[in-house]
Amino acid sequence: MAIITISRGTMSGGRAVAQCLADRLGYPCLGREVLQTAARMLGASEETVLHKLQTPPGLWDHVTRERQAYVVAAQAALAAHCTTGSLVYHGLAGQLLLRDVPGVLRVRLIAPVAIRVQAILAQHSRTNHVAAERFIQSVDRQRRRWVRRMYGVEINDTSLYELTINLESITLATACVMIAELARQPHYEVTADTRQRIQAFAADCDRRVTEVIGPRAGQHPASGEGA
Numbered sequence: 733m734a735i736i737t738i739s740r741g742t743m744s745g746g747r748a749v750a751q752c753l754a755d756r757l758g759y760p761c762l763g764r765e766v767l768q769t770a771a772r773m774l775g776a777s778e779e780t781v782l783h784k785l786q787t788p789p790g791l792w793d794h795v796t797r798e799r800q801a802y803v804v805a806a807q808a809a810l811a812a813h814c815t816t817g818s819l820v821y822h823g824l825a826g827q828l829l830l831r832d833v834p835g836v837l838r839v840r841l842i843a844p845v846a847i848r849v850q851a852i853l854a855q856h857s858r859t860n861h862v863a864a865e866r867f868i869q870s871v872d873r874q875r876r877r878w879v880r881r882m883y884g885v886e887i888n889d890t891s892l893y894e895l896t897i898n899l900e901s902i903t904l905a906t907a908c909v910m911i912a913e914l915a916r917q918p919h920y921e922v923t924a925d926t927r928q929r930i931q932a933f934a935a936d937c938d939r940r941v942t943e944v945i946g947p948r949a950g951q952h953p954a955s956g957e958g959a
Contacts (some may be wrong), residue, residue: 733820734920737826740841750822752908770853808937817922
């Protein structure tokens with residue numbers, strides 16, 4: 733068992749690799765489900781949570797209590813799923829939301845803009861090359877700013893990841909095999925001790941949710957639902 737996070741740029745194949753890994757390893761695969769759980773905790777819409785987690789504060793803005801609440805809720809929702817000991821997560825900032833969790837395999841996927849543009853054009857026939865490239869650049873820029881403002885790090889900093897894969901020269905299928913083999917190594921096995929530390933991390937996330945949001949968020953984020 734292992735916990736794997738997939739970080740990637742827009743249209744870089746992250747969802748496909750994550751699903752391939754989940755199928756290959758027999759793990760749950762999570763993305764927007766974490767946002768949906770966080771939204772229920774906050775009494776907000778999924779779109780609102782996504783906006784708050786994707787849109788960085790302005791250059792002179794402070795990180796407000798409201799914005800902290802969205803981040804903490806997302807972290808608590810993800811941490812609750814991690815207590816199962818096996819997970820593939822391809823949502824926003826998993827490598828940072830779980831940076832205090834031991835033994836997480838953090839993967840970064842990179843791909844040239846040209847490949848990502850073609851992926852957009854394949855899905856949206858009415859979009860042209862210029863618009864697709866501008867969209868990718870805009871989303872990448874926002875994500876870099878968000879990570880920098882919220883965590884004080886650069887999203888492309890290789891020290892944040894155990895493995896970086898360039899999909900220009902490596903196929904999605906090969907990337908899936910590489911990550912799966914690495915995840916099977918003893919270092920990433922969720923032992924009894926590791927599970928205990930993950931559970932302590934999840935409990936601490938719940939405590940911080942209560943502090944930031946209020947008593948109504950004190951329940952376990954996955955209560956009443958299949959984790």
